[in-house]
Amino acid sequence: MLPTFSPAASASAKPPPRPIPGSYGPPVLGALRDRLDYFWFQSQDEFFQRRAAANKSTVFRTNIPPTFPFFVGVDPRVVAVVDAAAFTALFDNTLVDKRDILIGPYNPGPGFTGGTRVGVYLDTEEPEHERVKNFAMALLHRSTQSWPVLLRAGVDAMLDSLEADLAKPASSNGGDEKPPSANYIVALQQCIFRFLCKAFVGADPSVDWLVDRFGFTILDVWLALQILPTQKIGLIQPLEELLIHSFPLPSFLIWPGYYLLYRFVEEHGAEAVEFAEREHGIAKKDAINNLLFVLGFNAFGGFSVFLPFLVAKIGDPADPSGLRPRLRDEVRAVMNRAGNDDAVFGFGAARNEMPLVRSTVYEMLRMKPPVPLQFGRARKDFVLRSHGGAAFQVAKGEVLCGYQPLAMRDPQVFDRPEEFVPERFLGEEGQALLQHLFWSNGPETEQPAAGNKQCAAKEVVVDTACMLVAELFRRYDDFEVEGTSFTKLVKRQPAPSNLPSATPAATAAAQS
Numbered sequence: 001m002l003p004t005f006s007p008a009a010s011a012s013a014k015p016p017p018r019p020i021p022g023s024y025g026p027p028v029l030g031a032l033r034d035r036l037d038y039f040w041f042q043s044q045d046e047f048f049q050r051r052a053a054a055n056k057s058t059v060f061r062t063n064i065p066p067t068f069p070f071f072v073g074v075d076p077r078v079v080a081v082v083d084a085a086a087f088t089a090l091f092d093n094t095l096v097d098k099r100d101i102l103i104g105p106y107n108p109g110p111g112f113t114g115g116t117r118v119g120v121y122l123d124t125e126e127p128e129h130e131r132v133k134n135f136a137m138a139l140l141h142r143s144t145q146s147w148p149v150l151l152r153a154g155v156d157a158m159l160d161s162l163e164a165d166l167a168k169p170a171s172s173n174g175g176d177e178k179p180p181s182a183n184y185i186v187a188l189q190q191c192i193f194r195f196l197c198k199a200f201v202g203a204d205p206s207v208d209w210l211v212d213r214f215g216f217t218i219l220d221v222w223l224a225l226q227i228l229p230t231q232k233i234g235l236i237q238p239l240e241e242l243l244i245h246s247f248p249l250p251s252f253l254i255w256p257g258y259y260l261l262y263r264f265v266e267e268h269g270a271e272a273v274e275f276a277e278r279e280h281g282i283a284k285k286d287a288i289n290n291l292l293f294v295l296g297f298n299a300f301g302g303f304s305v306f307l308p309f310l311v312a313k314i315g316d317p318a319d320p321s322g323l324r325p326r327l328r329d330e331v332r333a334v335m336n337r338a339g340n341d342d343a344v345f346g347f348g349a350a351r352n353e354m355p356l357v358r359s360t361v362y363e364m365l366r367m368k369p370p371v372p373l374q375f376g377r378a379r380k381d382f383v384l385r386s387h388g389g390a391a392f393q394v395a396k397g398e399v400l401c402g403y404q405p406l407a408m409r410d411p412q413v414f415d416r417p418e419e420f421v422p423e424r425f426l427g428e429e430g431q432a433l434l435q436h437l438f439w440s441n442g443p444e445t446e447q448p449a450a451g452n453k454q455c456a457a458k459e460v461v462v463d464t465a466c467m468l469v470a471e472l473f474r475r476y477d478d479f480e481v482e483g484t485s486f487t488k489l490v491k492r493q494p495a496p497s498n499l500p501s502a503t504p505a506a507t508a509a510a511q512s
């Protein structure tokens with residue numbers, strides 16, 4: 001549990017800033033102890049919870065992996081921030097510098113990005129950041145019409161293949177007695193990859209067999225080599241510590257795959273590349289490397305983590321709250337209003353017509369933020385304010401490390417913080433809570449811009465997740481998921497013939 005602050009404290013006058021509690025321990029040994037706790041002896045949640053409890057503070061000093069022995073020049077010392085109030089300092093450009101600090105003090109380096117320092121590693125004070133961010137947002141804007149159509153086509157193809165898998169007799173699933181199931185991870189990644197190439201880059205992978213077949217696997221390996229030094233993967237722990245947590249993983253292993261994708265974007269995404277050069281003044285090589293990074297790391301990486309959480313949560317066979325029927329009814333009501341079972345769920349429907357679906361997506365982002373850690377280096381000495389007037393003195397150059405999963409379960413802000421409450425963000429009170437939803441590296445109530453570091457696709461990510469849920473309930477009356485497999489897909493029964501017929505305006509609203 002997070003320590004809480006007494007209301008009496010918040011009512012009193014602002015106390016002076018105090019030193020940040022916690023210690024980094026003795027050189028090398030302190031960092032090593034924290035690393036082993038982080039990866040081995042404690043879960044990530046536990047790591048931050050225990051230190052917050054021990055220091056009686058939601059702002060405290062700790063080391064963060066990777067560290068020792070071969071991460072030369074990587075300083076693991078950070079100031080951890082695990083409450084919703086102090087966390088907002090990480091979004092303030094006047095306080096923190098975001099240069100080369102995406103995944104923490106360790107930076108995998110431009111060897112993974114064709115030699116370009118891509119946009120996500122740039123600070124807002126670097127002019128190139130504005131160019132690259134504007135380019136990414138413009139590409140998203142240009143794809144407004146095609147995005148929902150391509151998503152639907154991709155999801156349909158994926159579900160066709162999963163239905164076929166599920167229909168196979170149990171014996172083809174390994175010959176044991178287990179009921180049939182269809183693992184969706186590979187199909188979903190394939191779907192996301194193909195869809196993003198077309199919708200974001202304007203390049204259709206089906207023109208290149210290698211890219212179409214292995215593109216998503218190349219991205220998986222490319223991502224893994226960059227982030228594994230900071231992740232627990234579940235090998236035998238001593239092996240994991242020796243092999244993946246002790247030294248930076250080399251980028252050259254992925255160069256052939258990266259080069260294949262680079263050529264693919266250069267040739268088949270030429271229009272997007274020219275747009276970057278012409279409209280945003282970005283050199284061709286940098287445009288391609290940035291496109292690949294946003295496609296592979298931000299978009300493919302983000303969706304690959306988030307969508308399985310969402311599908312598994314909604315499909316939970318043990319869900320006691322009857323969530324699936326309620327979501328299904330909301331989706332079907334949109335279809336009924338449109339009077340067209342085949343209407344594409346567009347951005348309009350995702351934003352305005354499916355409040356429970358949207359609130360469920362928000363709640364999943366609160367409980368399982370796909371990018372749990374956020375970092376920023378103090379530009380100057382400043383006072384970090386937390387709940388109840390608590391204040392801490394941060395020195396210039398110190399690295400703040402915000403841990404979203406605890407900040408977004410802050411009991412000072414969220415009622416029943418540990419519970420998944422699908423309707424949490426409904427109504428006026430629910431909407432007011434959106435200011436504390438930080439998954440996009442900014443409050444949900446704010447917008448990405450060239451001058452900030454909020455996810456360029458903040459709206460599009462939520463909309464896309466809503467559209468995926470809608471597609472599932474367009475097609476199925478019910479479904480169940482165990483782990484990463486569908487175990488039940490109940491096809492939609494034909495709609496009764498006495499549906500009220502829709503007006504053209506309603507059809508347009510669903511599709512807009």
Ligand code: HEM
Nearest residue numbers: 119120136298299302303306370371441452453455456457
């Ligand atoms: C579930 C999916 C996604 C998640 C969870 C996610 C999350 C994030 C987060 C946390 C950041 C800030 C990183 C930091 O500086 O600490 C970010 C930045 C960014 N994201 Fe997303 N993102 C997702 C999908 C996308 C998509 C689909 C796109 C575009 C197609 C995109 C484009 C970007 C860009 C360009 C930035 C850099 C912003 C900047 O440097 O100012 N993201 N994203």
